[in-house]
Amino acid sequence: MGMKRLGALALAACMMLGGLGALAEDFDVAPVKMENPPEAISTQEEGELETYDLTFPEDMPLAARNFVLTARAQFELHPFEKLPKANDYTKWYYHDKREIGWCSVFQIWCAYHSGLQLIRYKQGVEAAPDLCISAMEGRVGNVYLAFEEQGRWLQADEIEAVPKPGYLVIYGVRGSTPYTHVAIVESVTELGDGVYELTTIEGNVNSTIKRMNYRYDATPKQKYYNMSVVPEGEITRENCQYTLQKDTWYVTGFAKTW
Secondary structure: OOOEEEOHHHHHOOOOOOOHHHHHHHHOOOHHHOOOOOOOOOOOOOOOOOOOOOOOOOOOOHHHHHHHHHHHHHHHHOEOOOOOOOOHHHHHHHOOOOOOOOHHHHHHHHHHOOOOEEEOOOOOEEEOOOOOEEEOOOOHHHHHHHHHHOOOEEEOOOOOOOOOOOOEEEEEEOOOOOOOEEEEEEEEEEEEOOEEEEEEEEEEEOOEEEEEEEEEEOOOOOOOOOEEOOOHHHOOOOOOEOOOOOOOEEEEEEEOOO
16 A cells, blocks of 8 residues: 555644744644654744744745754754753654654754654655655654655765755764755755765764754765865864864765755
8 A cells, every 4th residue: 555645634633833842832743742743834834933044945945944943943943052951842853751762853853943844764655846844853863764765865976966945964974874964955056076075063072052063965986975164274164163073074965955
C-alpha cells in the first residue's frame, strides 16, 4: 500500500493559535509521546518575528522563513550559553529530564513552533511537494532516512548538493558515522565554482546554541573534505563561530524542508 498524502488540507486543519504565546500556555505537547506527528500549527504572520536583517529567496515559503527566524531567536536568547543536557528543548520533546544529545530535538522544536509539518520515518505518509516539513526524529540518522523516504535528500558525495536557507544540514565524521549532527541553514552565499558560504544555527554544539560560519564545497577535489574556514580577511558575519567544530567533520548532505 502506498503512502498516504499529506498536503494543504493538513495545514487547513491546523490549530489556530495566534502565535507562540497561546501555544506555550495550552497546546504545547511533546511529539515523541505521540504515535504519529502532530498537525502543523499556524505559522507566524509576515513581520511577526524579528528578521535580524536576514534576506531570503523570493520563492522561499513563509513557514520556512519563520523556521530560520525562530531558530535565530533562540540563539539570540541563549547566545553561546552553556545549557544543561536536560533543557527546555529536551523536556518539551521527551516530557522527562533525561540527559541526551539534543541537536535534532532543537531543530524539531524550532520546526514545530514555526508551523512546519513534522514527519517520521516509516510513517506511511507522503508529504506534498509544496509542504514545508521537518523530521520528528531524535536520531540524526533517522532525520536523513525520513527525508530520503520523501525524496527530499541531497547527498553531498553523489550530486552537486546546493544548500538553501531553511534546509537542514547533516554532518558526518570521516572514518566514523555519516550522521553525527544536524543543524539549520540560516543563510547561503554563492561564491562561484561550486563553493558556498554558509551560516548555520546549531543546537548542542558543546552544549550551546551556536551560529557557525564556514565554506562548503559542493564539488570538492577530495571526497569528505568539503568544509573549510572562511579566511580571516573575508569574514563579514558577526556573532558567529568561524572555526570548524572538528577538522574531521564534513557535510553529508542537506534535507529539503521546502
